[in-house]
Amino acid sequence: xxxxxxxxxxxxxxxxxxxxxxxxxxxxxxxxxxxxxxxxxxxxxxxxxxxxxxxxxxxxxxxxxxxxxxxxxxxxxxxxxxxxxxxxxxxxxxxxxxxxxxxxxxxxxxxxxxxxxxxxxxxxxxxxxxxxxxxxxxxxxxxxxxxxxxxxxxxxxxxxxxxxxxxxxxxxxxxxxxxxxxxxxxxxxxxxxxxxxxxxxxxxxxxxxxxxxxxxxxxxxxxxxxxxxxxxxxxxxxxxxxxxxxxxxxxxxxxxxxxxxxxxxxxxxxxxxxxxxxxxxxxxxxxxxxxxxxxxxxxxxxxxxxxxxxxxxxxxxxxxxxxxxxxxxxxxxxxxxxxxxxxxxxxxxxxxxxxxxxxxxxxxxxxxxxxxxxxxxxxxxxxxxxxxxxxxxxxxxxxxxxxxxxxxxxxxxxxxxxxxxxxxxxxxxxxxxxxxxxxxxxxxxxxxxxxxxxxxxxxxxxxxxxxxxxxxxxxxxxxxxxxxxxxxxxxxxxx
Amino acid sequence: xxxxxxxxxxxxxxxxxxxxxxxxxxxxxxxxxxxxxxxxxxxxxxxxxxxxxxxxxxxxxxxxxxxxxxxxxxxxxxxxxxxxxxxxxxxxxxxxxxxxxxxxxxxxxxxx
Amino acid sequence: xxxxxxxxxxxxxxxxxxxxxxxxxxxxxxxxxxxxxxxxxxxxxxxxxxxxxxxxxxxxxxxxxxxxxxxxxxxxxxxxxxxxxxxxxxxxxxxxxxxxxxxxxxxxxxxxxxxxxxxxxxxxxxxxxxxxxxxxxxxxxxx
Numbered sequence: 034x035x036x037x038x039x040x041x042x043x044x045x046x047x048x049x050x051x052x053x054x055x056x057x058x059x060x061x062x063x064x065x066x067x068x069x070x071x072x073x074x075x076x077x078x079x080x081x082x083x084x085x086x087x088x089x090x091x092x093x094x095x096x097x098x099x100x101x102x103x104x105x106x107x108x109x110x111x112x113x114x115x116x117x118x119x120x121x122x123x124x125x126x127x128x129x130x131x132x133x134x135x136x137x138x139x140x141x142x143x144x145x146x147x148x149x150x151x152x153x154x155x156x157x158x159x160x161x162x163x164x165x166x167x168x169x170x171x172x173x174x175x176x177x178x179x180x181x182x183x184x185x186x187x188x189x190x191x192x193x194x195x196x197x198x199x200x201x202x203x204x205x206x207x208x209x210x211x212x213x214x215x216x217x218x219x220x221x222x223x224x225x226x227x228x229x230x231x232x233x234x235x236x237x238x239x240x241x242x243x244x245x246x247x248x249x250x251x252x253x254x255x256x257x258x259x260x261x262x263x264x265x266x267x268x269x270x271x272x273x274x275x276x277x278x279x280x281x282x283x284x285x286x287x288x289x290x291x292x293x294x295x296x297x298x299x300x301x302x303x304x305x306x307x308x309x310x311x312x313x314x315x316x317x318x319x320x321x322x323x324x325x326x327x328x329x330x331x332x333x334x335x336x337x338x339x340x341x342x343x344x345x346x347x348x349x350x351x352x353x354x355x356x357x358x359x360x361x362x363x364x365x366x367x368x369x370x371x372x373x374x375x376x377x378x379x380x381x382x383x384x385x386x387x388x389x390x391x392x393x394x395x396x397x398x399x400x401x402x403x404x405x406x407x408x409x410x411x412x413x414x415x416x417x418x419x420x421x422x423x424x425x426x427x428x429x430x431x432x433x434x435x436x437x438x439x440x441x442x443x444x445x446x447x448x449x450x451x452x453x454x455x456x457x458x459x460x461x462x463x464x465x466x467x468x469x470x471x472x473x474x475x476x477x478x479x480x481x482x483x484x485x486x487x488x489x490x491x492x493x494x495x496x497x498x499x500x501x502x503x504x505x506x507x508x509x510x511x512x513x514x515x516x517x518x519x520x521x522x523x524x525x526x527x528x
Numbered sequence: 529x530x531x532x533x534x535x536x537x538x539x540x541x542x543x544x545x546x547x548x549x550x551x552x553x554x555x556x557x558x559x560x561x562x563x564x565x566x567x568x569x570x571x572x573x574x575x576x577x578x579x580x581x582x583x584x585x586x587x588x589x590x591x592x593x594x595x596x597x598x599x600x601x602x603x604x605x606x607x608x609x610x611x612x613x614x615x616x617x618x619x620x621x622x623x624x625x626x627x628x629x630x631x632x633x634x635x636x637x638x639x640x
Numbered sequence: 641x642x643x644x645x646x647x648x649x650x651x652x653x654x655x656x657x658x659x660x661x662x663x664x665x666x667x668x669x670x671x672x673x674x675x676x677x678x679x680x681x682x683x684x685x686x687x688x689x690x691x692x693x694x695x696x697x698x699x700x701x702x703x704x705x706x707x708x709x710x711x712x713x714x715x716x717x718x719x720x721x722x723x724x725x726x727x728x729x730x731x732x733x734x735x736x737x738x739x740x741x742x743x744x745x746x747x748x749x750x751x752x753x754x755x756x757x758x759x760x761x762x763x764x765x766x767x768x769x770x771x772x773x774x775x776x777x778x779x780x781x782x783x
């Protein structure tokens with residue numbers, strides 16, 4: 034029995050068990066929600082090192098070599114994304130046990146959270162364009178509702194803005210799918226890739242590509258389309274900010290871009306230049322916008338744009354080393370950015386404040402939060418032993434190797450600016466003299482600390498993924514899946 | 529083909545509404561127009577002139593059929609758009625409670 | 641919501657039941673005629689909405705009703721999920737495990753009618769819950 038459908042089935046079932054039984058006891062929602070995310074994390078760890086799998090939903094076998102049912106495909110890239118989604122999802126759900134206590138309706142929170150997980154897992158394992166769109170919408174609609182979860186004025190405003198942008202993006206994606214369908218007569222991504230390869234890449238395919246770039250670019254908040262992110266991500270409750278910034282923009286933005294541009298349409302020089310330009314722009318402009326912020330979560334949100342810029346730029350360069358670096362940075366960003374948002378949540382939980390100017394010396398009262406945030410800051414700024422350093426190093430080396438010296442220089446500049454802005458966070462937030470107002474502040478509760486320490490350990494240990502034996506199992510296979518390009522269709526259709 | 533271009537034009541009309549209108553409800557209407565234009569595009573892609581409905585019975589052998597797949601896609605997309613619109617409208621109503629207005633110009637508590 | 645004129649109320653009394661029945665008919669014949677779980681569920685929900693709009697009083701719209709209709713929604717989805725999972729246990733996710741029968745009979749097409757019924761319950765519950773939520777929100781705004 035093949036277990037791939039469980040990635041969608043488990044969270045979906047739990048999401049709808051919640052409203053039925055969630056009211057029976059106060060503990061039940063926490064128990065069920067965390068059991069589900071733990072099961073998903075275990076399941077995604079079990080996927081490592083398995084060969085590529087193709088699953089035909091409903092047992093619909095291809096007719097004359099043309100696939101007619103929905104395919105679920107788990108290749109190297111999908112395994113990497115599943116690991117990010119489910120491990121971070123588990124850490125976040127452990128964190129929410131304590132953090133979400135101040136909101137009234139925990140059962141409903143877990144319903145939306147698990148729906149978002151189901152949607153993201155579905156996007157990653159789906160081998161069918163329309164199925165990808167449907168799961169993308171499940172994840173996106175759940176995230177709109179989660180941003181508005183507190184129903185305060187700012188949260189509603191941010192959620193409305195986010196949803197208008199997100200729905201417009203979905204419109205572009207759907208038109209793109211329609212154009213691609215009219216060209217190829219199939220929705221299966223592997224089959225579409227094969228047909229495009231046989232027909233030669235026409236103007237229509239490029240038009241579809243432009244639509245996808247707009248749609249997924251909006252979802253991933255790459256620079257010209259970034260305006261909603263700094264409002265939406267900080268307004269959500271902290272665990273959700275961690276999930277949105279750490280995982281959602283990657284699963285429904287970057288992953289889908291990679292899949293469509295590398296495996297279906299096939300990358301050409303123009304799209305490659307566009308991706309590089311957009312990436313470099315987000316990388317630099319994001320960090321310059323971030324450094325002036327005094328709201329802790331807003332600063333982190335601008336850094337998400339900047340760090341996603343690194344990933345998009347590396348993927349745009351497109352050499353195997355660059356793609357490897359980009360994907361590694363994607364994984365690293367998921368760990369340290371969700372950790373940073375969880376830290377900011379712990380600060381808000383204890384002090385009720387997220388303005389850096391009013392903080393100071395919190396290390397003395399909140400040692401765990403202070404230490405983990407130091408690790409995360411060092412990681413994002415690219416200080417040697419931590420994971421962020423290795424991935425940025427690979428990206429810069431790859432840019433130099435491919436002859437894009439300007440991009441490499443920009444990446445270095447971006448990294449230095451990142452360091453500066455995180456020195457600011459540490460200096461004003463956690464070091465320095467303790468303000469008298471915060472004399473009675475207590476450390477965050479135990480579950481929140483456990484989850485932060487877990488992610489901090491990942492930040493420290495992730496550099497090990499580059500060790501020779503470990504690298505081929507995970508990162509190399511993910512990079513191969515991307516750089517293999519339109520070989521994807523042959524692998525999926527089995528020829 | 530003309531119909532397809534008209535549908536794309538309708539999509540742009542919706543986009544124009546989203547981009548320029550200042551009333552929350554009108555923005556929602558603009559989004560709905562965009563979505564419906566997308567459904568029209570999808571349905572038109574599946575359309576074949578003079579073809580039979582896609583119900584295959586054995587004796588109909590060689591007849592051409594309308595492509596049924598885009599129709600199924602449109603149905604699914606309609607369901608999604610229903611959920612989106614309902615959520616948007618309820619957020620808009622809650623915003624109205626908090627701010628007392630539907631004017632985006634006056635709803636500006638988040639700074640750049 | 642104060643309710644509408646006697647004309648509307650009288651017409652509603654006659655119509656609501658028929659709309660409800662027609663919705664159920666559409667759900668049950670989803671695999672044979674245009675329509676299906678979603679369209680039929682919308683009609684069932686519309687019958688309820690019609691009654692509420694015509695006779696509505698502030699007390700009629702309550703949190704308890706919303707809870708119950710969203711419970712119906714969850715039950716519908718879980719039924720659908722169980723049907724899909726039976727397929728997984730027997731081989732593949734969403735495997736059509738029932739006999740297909742003859743085309744154009746009411747009892748045919750395997751488990752698709754069952755799926756349609758599950759979707760019908762889910763959509764009716766969800767739409768009615770959406771309606772009540774919006775109505776509660778609107779009533780709350782007129783303080």
